Amino acid sequence: xxxxxxxxxxxxxxxxxxxxxxxxxxxxxxxxxxxxxxxxxxxxxxxxxxxxxxxxxxxxxxxxxxxxxxxxxxxxxxxxxxxxxxxxxxxxxxxxxxxxxxxxxxxxxxxxxxxxxxxxxxxxxxxxxxxxxxxxxxxxxxxxxxxxxxxxxxxxxxxxxxxxxxxxxxxxxxxxxxxxxxxxxxxxxxxxxxxxxxxxxxxxxxxxxxxxxxxxxxxxxxxxxxxxxxxxxxxxxxxxxxxxxxxxxxxxxxxxxxxxxxxxxxxxxxxxxxxxxxxxxxxxxxxxxxxxxxxxxxxxxxxxxxxxxxxxxxxxxxxxxxxxxxxxxxxxxxxxxxx
Amino acid sequence: xxxxxxxxxxxxxxxxxxxxxxxxxxxxxxxxxxxxxxxxxxxxxxxxxxxxxxxxxxxxxxxxxxxxxxxxxxxxxxxxxxxxxxxxxxxxxxxxxxxxxxxxxxxxxxxxxxxxxxxxxxxxxxxxxxxxxxxxxxxxxxxxxxxxxxxxxxxxxxxxxxxxxxxxxxxxxxxxxxxxxxxxxxxxxxxxxxxxxxxxxxxxxxxxxxxxxxxxxxxxxxxxxxxxxxxxxxxxxxxxxxxxxxxxxxxxxxxxxxxxxxxxxxxxxxxxxxxxxxxxxxxxxxxxxxxxxxxxxxxxxxxxxxxxxxxxxxxxxxxxxxxxxxxxxxxxxxxxxxx
DNA sequence: GATGTTTTTGGAACCGTTTCCAACGGGAAA
DNA sequence: TTTCCCGTTGGAAACGGTTCCAAAAACATC
Numbered sequence: 042x043x044x045x046x047x048x049x050x051x052x053x054x055x056x057x058x059x060x061x062x063x064x065x066x067x068x069x070x071x072x073x074x075x076x077x078x079x080x081x082x083x084x085x086x087x088x089x090x091x092x093x094x095x096x097x098x099x100x101x102x103x104x105x106x107x108x109x110x111x112x113x114x115x116x117x118x119x120x121x122x123x124x125x126x127x128x129x130x131x132x133x134x135x136x137x138x139x140x141x142x143x144x145x146x147x148x149x150x151x152x153x154x155x156x157x158x159x160x161x162x163x164x165x166x167x168x169x170x171x172x173x174x175x176x177x178x179x180x181x182x183x184x185x186x187x188x189x190x191x192x193x194x195x196x197x198x199x200x201x202x203x204x205x206x207x208x209x210x211x212x213x214x215x216x217x218x219x220x221x222x223x224x225x226x227x228x229x230x231x232x233x234x235x236x237x238x239x240x241x242x243x244x245x246x247x248x249x250x251x252x253x254x255x256x257x258x259x260x261x262x263x264x265x266x267x268x269x270x271x272x273x274x275x276x277x278x279x280x281x282x283x284x285x286x287x288x289x290x291x292x293x294x295x296x297x298x299x300x301x302x303x304x305x306x307x308x309x310x311x312x313x314x315x316x317x318x319x320x321x322x323x324x325x326x327x328x329x330x331x332x333x334x335x336x337x338x339x340x341x342x343x344x345x346x347x348x349x350x351x352x353x354x355x356x357x358x359x360x361x362x363x364x365x366x367x368x369x370x371x372x373x374x375x376x377x378x379x380x
Numbered sequence: 381x382x383x384x385x386x387x388x389x390x391x392x393x394x395x396x397x398x399x400x401x402x403x404x405x406x407x408x409x410x411x412x413x414x415x416x417x418x419x420x421x422x423x424x425x426x427x428x429x430x431x432x433x434x435x436x437x438x439x440x441x442x443x444x445x446x447x448x449x450x451x452x453x454x455x456x457x458x459x460x461x462x463x464x465x466x467x468x469x470x471x472x473x474x475x476x477x478x479x480x481x482x483x484x485x486x487x488x489x490x491x492x493x494x495x496x497x498x499x500x501x502x503x504x505x506x507x508x509x510x511x512x513x514x515x516x517x518x519x520x521x522x523x524x525x526x527x528x529x530x531x532x533x534x535x536x537x538x539x540x541x542x543x544x545x546x547x548x549x550x551x552x553x554x555x556x557x558x559x560x561x562x563x564x565x566x567x568x569x570x571x572x573x574x575x576x577x578x579x580x581x582x583x584x585x586x587x588x589x590x591x592x593x594x595x596x597x598x599x600x601x602x603x604x605x606x607x608x609x610x611x612x613x614x615x616x617x618x619x620x621x622x623x624x625x626x627x628x629x630x631x632x633x634x635x636x637x638x639x640x641x642x643x644x645x646x647x648x649x650x651x652x653x654x655x656x657x658x659x660x661x662x663x664x665x666x667x668x669x670x671x672x673x674x675x676x677x678x679x680x681x682x683x684x685x686x687x688x689x690x691x692x693x694x695x696x697x698x699x700x701x702x703x704x705x706x707x708x709x710x711x712x713x714x715x716x717x718x719x
Numbered sequence: 720g721a722t723g724t725t726t727t728t729g730g731a732a733c734c735g736t737t738t739c740c741a742a743c744g745g746g747a748a749a
Numbered sequence: 750t751t752t753c754c755c756g757t758t759g760g761a762a763a764c765g766g767t768t769c770c771a772a773a774a775a776c777a778t779c
Contacts, residue, residue, distance in 0.1 A: 048766095060729075062767055062768080093435050095765080098765080139461075326638075410757075437763080
């Protein structure tokens with residue numbers, strides 16, 4: 042079926058291509074009778090405009106790219122859901138780039154031949170390096186980071202220090218003093234200002250405020266993942282003086298801790314308290330006490346911020362904006378007083 | 381920064397645009413010295429070809445669209461992971477269309493202005509209606525269904541009847557005779573041949589084979605979701621003669637059953653056995669016994685089948701293919717002998 | 720009916736690639 | 750020296766839209 046073009050329609054309707062284009066884009070200055078004639082021709086030929094040609098001509102794509110570690114971070118999926126809601130509403134399409142590691146992330150950024158295939162970019166969780174940021178800024182592509190930080194880019198964040206503080210404070214209020222912290226690895230010196238590091242800061246603040254001495258043996262880290270966290274939990278629970286409560290930098294890691302407890306037949310929360318961070322969907326099913334961060338909302342806010350930048354495009358540099366979302370403790374059944 | 385075009389490069393290098401294009405696409409018939417000259421010009425102007433223009437000229441996009449109910453079906457995410465692996469390897473981009481309901485699905489299909497923005501289409505879980513299938517076939521776009529069925533389209537499936545049989549048989553072998561089945565709603569008469577219906581068939585087969593009478597009160601259905609399944613489980617457990625085991629059409633629904641048990645302080649598996657279907661990631665964390673279906677693999681197979689169709693395109697109709705993936709029982713800790 | 724104004728319309732030029740075809744240059748053969 | 754051939758090369762045409770400008774048509778005014 043040779044697909045028909047705008048010129049075919051013009052011929053069929055006995056008008057010029059300009060007129061057909063005007064009908065397609067509901068431009069006001071087309072006489073009613075002409076419009077109908079064109080519409081009839083469109084229907085007769087079953088014509089649909091070719092979006093690629095349109096994109097080329099217009100210089101706009103109606104695509105938004107999202108770069109994120111989807112499969113290793115369940116939180117990405119929930120953020121994505123917020124993003125998707127906004128894009129659908131605005132009739133934009135969503136192009137997904139999955140990145141599991143810093144390396145793969147770098148590769149994706151390098152690979153972007155140009156920033157022409159999309160009108161805006163959302164980056165989740167893994168912030169780009171300075172060099173990439175430079176390229177991004179130079180290209181003029183609107184960018185928003187969600188759950189990632191960079192001084193020169195718009196971003197949607199939470200107050201991680203406060204989150205760490207809230208979690209630790211909760212354990213302290215229950216009466217714990219032997220409180221451990223498990224986090225993912227802080228990959229490069231540069232990334233030390235990452236979320237886990239700031240949550241660690243809040244953890245230390247809460248300890249200090251309560252006059253509890255910080256013990257370096259109670260702080261463990263490894264790559265992010267259930268298995269890794271389980272290993273760390275076993276290490277902690279094998280100490281001669283094991284912690285009575287463990288705070289983890291993510292719910293995924295809390296799951297690892299719960300599994301370790303299960304393997305040791307330790308009952309939670311009677312013998313061990315566990316508190317996570319994020320409040321992903323599974324947390325509810327596992328009755329996990331955690332720090333809730335608005336994942337869905339972060340996606341919505343990020344996408345809206347992005348559209349704001351896209352529409353302000355003419356003025357080039359819209360100021361760098363930062364949105365901080367609220368946190369709250371969600372008490373379920375994995376925390377209780379120490380034994 | 382006015383981005384440079386292939387003509388700028390040609391001028392800079394003192395060659396024709398054809399030559400630059402040949403260099404870009406590593407066409408063999410370019411003299412080595414010329415190639416170097418062009419490469420120098422490309423570097424000097426920091427030139428990157430515009431992918432949109434390329435797409436228009438080539439009639440190919442290097443995009444694959446995926447339509448799926450991502451957020452309500454955790455299994456979609458794992459399938460997507462398989463899809464993503466294949467696409468990345470082939471340097472294709474992934475455009476996501478999320479659909480939560482039949483209605484939204486229909487809307488997405490209608491919305492596709494044409495099938496020009498992507499070279500192939502993967503549809504997960506919700507099969508298109510006949511009318512849409514007709515449009516798809518007419519457009520010549522290669523399509524593969526994953527976890528969905530339609531006689532005229534390529535598809536990757538599992539043997540649902542056998543899955544239902546395996547699950548039920550497992551419960552029977554443990555000694556259960558009062559076995560209930562919870563499934564999602566079978567939306568339209570047409571969709572009755574859906575997965576849940578076929579699993580139901582397997583359930584009945586196993587019962588019949590063991591000489592256990594089928595009781596209609598033990599079969600309940602509602603919309604797919606944790607809450608809904610929890611409600612159905614409560615109904616079942618309130619019967620004067622409640623089931624001692626519940627088989628659900630998905631792990632998500634099994635989670636609902638587990639929560640109902642928890643609310644009634646019924647211990648699992650001592651007082652109630654639960655078996656799910658899918659083996660999504662959470663299943664492991666919840667120690668849920670379930671029927672494992674290869675989710676990741678389904679994505680891989682689906683994507684590869686799609687590429688097969690794309691490359692066979694010249695011959696128009698590649699035969700309709702069906703791939704059936706294997707199932708297996710994963711015994712964890714939510715099933716045991718009846719009380 | 721002539722003139723001026725406004726609304727509609729046709730179509731060339733453009734967006735930035737690829738590809739095809741003709742032309743060119745240089746070496747080998749006659 | 751001429752002829753032929755082949756590897757390179759330049760550039761026009763094509764992909765299918767949008768937009769701008771000038772011209773035509775419609776209408777208003779005198």
